[in-house]
Amino acid sequence: MKQIIGTALLLAFGIGSHAQKGWQSLFDGKTLAGWNKVAGAAKYMIEDNAIVGVTVVNTPNTFLLTDKTYSDFILELDVKIEDNATNSGIQFRSNYDASAANGKGKVSGYQYELDPSPRAWTGGIYDEARRGWLYPLDLNDAARVAYKKGQYNRVRIECKGAVTQTFVNGIPAAILVDTMNTSGYIALQVHSIGASKVDGQKIYWKNIRVNTSDVKLSPVKNVYTVNNIPNNLSSPEKSQGWSLLFDGKTMKGWRSAKGNSFPSKGWGIENGELKVLPSDGAESMNGGDIVTNKEYAAFDLTFQFKLTPGANSGVKYYVTLKEKNEGSAIGPEYQILDDKLHPDAKLGKDGNRTMASLYDLIASKKDPRAFKAIGQWNTGRILAQENGQVTYFLNGIPLVQFVRGSEDFKKLVAGSKYKEWQRFGEAEKGHILLQDHGNEVSFRSIKVKELSK
Template identity: 35%
Template structure:
């Protein structure tokens, strides 16, 4: 995500292949193999087995016309001058591709005008009349030098500000053309400026969208773009690990009960039963992967385990779990049979965000804790007002990234994380517990069939 993981890790020795592993899905994905891609350090991307065969780079701009591009705004001047796209306006707008892209690698150059200016490239931008929002690779020539950071335009604001990240901050040159490379594979976003890595981030919100060029709205300023091209890398989709009908693909151990009622997986435990922890775990081990679970929590303490070992003795699991409860610790990482609490939610604020940005993140976290989605609306069932929450967990190499309702909770490296192990849902023992799950999914490459 940010300095606390990835730029710090670049300064110390690490294996060249920190995120390649085989993934064996359970349930509907049984027998499917996938692996995460290496973070490329050079202009030529590393081979990624989890994508469709890479196509050749295709030009997005013929140097003569704006064919393939569209302006969704009622304002903004767009023109082609000497093989460049020029954007001029008095208020913010974006020129975007007509085509929607999924997994891809993009390259493009931008030249900022003198004086006050700001720009960027949209990655998987979402478009509606007079509005473009979503992921943006920033072009920021101010003294803070956050060019190449990740900004969520029109939604969560800064996701990866380049605060106190000197190597990345030095990549952008105010007085020259700057070459951006944007790589989107599944929920993994990587940005490079002039071949220097600036952002390495996992985010679950958008798996597709438009490529876009930004005019930030500085009156009379003209922004220039050239050498725009893209390589298709396939696509990803969510596949269920729970079929909504049965416990096929899963095993149970310990206390509590697991039943499927009307498409909902219900986990129940009772303090009167005086039973130990209960686990519902995958029949097959997992390595790298991104998981999405939708749950509704009534009372008690639960968790989602990754790369864990099922044991014969209580608490029947050894590994790292993502906390599921109604406390402020939801989404934090706890190592059962090990160090205990590893990190709690929002641990990254002190090292990854300047003080004047904390309030925005805390506001989004409060919204997520209340069960509100990005549109600030809860998801509830007709017969129950308890909100459904979405937790997304990405496990790549030793890195675990957790989002709650699309707000980042945790981005942490667990040095002693097992190379493989089961995923599991937990019922904490010796307490009254009610938790429902209606989705347990995994992000996989889209089948070509």
């Protein structure tokens, strides 16, 4: 039975007997031929046909780097981490600058996270020494249970063109579309441990092999894709039913919240960005809010936004336009705000008007990993499920969760500025809205996936 299940799993991910051709071993089981230690003083040795990395105090991240660089490939290996506190990773398509760090060298680029801690982000993608987290595994809870502590785990990384897919023990973990690197080194990381921990913890890698022949991505369903190419739909997104709400060139699919045509002023398109043009900071008094022509019930919405200093805006949903409100149209809001410079951040209750909050109802968690500086692009996400549960993400980190129409939600509404609106936020479907608050804010990569009812 075990053999049948194992064979079925291999075939499901395109690595059955027909796919064995083209594989090359990167480790002979006896020596470190083909590898070079760089950037730190952690130890690498060989035990029982495995490369063993050993932590050392007071040294930076240390890497065992391949001699060669790789572009499109499938990488497989088995990994075991000795304890639950030692973080590690596998670099791929990465750079090495031998002159950096005063000649000690620096590795930068994509990293497959190895994380045995309770956070459980093994299989997530980190950008070492550059941008930080690209795919935190809070974006895919189903994969967070795949890692087996204290045991060998099967790692699989697929890279083709701009697309990277990762797997943990056969379970799809992350899908990233990014063009910063399309080739580079593979490396095994021993993470720095500072001076406060005991050294000598071990990470084991074995059965390391790569295939660069006729690389094909495994078909993956129901795994969120992080796509860093502006206004682009990748092949994984298309196959999963995503569609663009902004094509980067036209106002197609959008209209004024107060009319049947797009506003004649107050909005513009420049360099693939949909911009709210600055006026006097008044709410919906220049071009006014814009809404999608189409209404949505259950959906997954993602959007990138960039704030100017002191700016205010928001993304609303389940907007019915029945209220005929004088200011901004009525609907639940994902708050977009410069918390430091805009006074609205200090209003409301307990911070419920700050960045990524459910405006005037629930304050977002202030997780420092989620927030990027004003002037940088941020990625917002609103996941509105069929059961009424709504989750707000900022740069891949979940910050707000609630259930529309629940007793808790109704109590929040009763104590808010929305108490006068009957059944606020409980519409079965509605428009998606981008708010004009009189400040310059840019949007791009606005995408939606409709969920089944």
